[in-house]
Amino acid sequence: MVIEIARFQVAPEQQKGFFDAFADVKAYVEKAEGYQSHIISQEIEDPSRISLMVKWRSYEDHVDLFEPSEAHEIFINALMPFFQGEVEVFHFNTAPASIGGEK
Template identity: 80%
Template sequence: MVIEIARFHVAPEQHKAFFNTFADVKTYVEQAEGYQSHIISREIEDPSRISLLVKWRSYADHVELFEPSKAHQMFINALMPFITGEVEVFHFNAALTSTGGEK
């Protein structure tokens, strides 16, 4: 499993519209080959940043199948009016991570 982290800078007055639009277009991601789950939220340290974490079956499912697709284009185009600056995207291999137990 691979986790994608996408960070968006969104002006605070645009947050409601951004999240409403995300709710309208999230099905493009949810229906993608290899999609497993996602979480989206404002960051605590910088509330003008919104982070989207998506669990994918594999890196290829995200980068080779979803990113070049029309579904991705429609998804990102719907969100772009609310985003300022570059979108940061990076991945990590969850199989190679170490986790602790919950208390």
């Protein structure tokens, strides 16, 4: 399993519009091949930063199947008017990580 974290900067006066738009298009992600679940939330330290965390069956399901799809284009285009700056996207493997220094 892989967790995608996408971080958005959204001005306070734009947040209602952003969350309304997300509610309108979240089904495009939910119906994607390999989608398992998601959480969207504002940061406590900086509420203008919003993170979308999506659990995917695999990295390929997100990057190779969903990102180049028409569904992704519709999804992201609905949200783009609300972003300030670049969107940051990270992927994490849910398998246990190796910790340096162990023998």
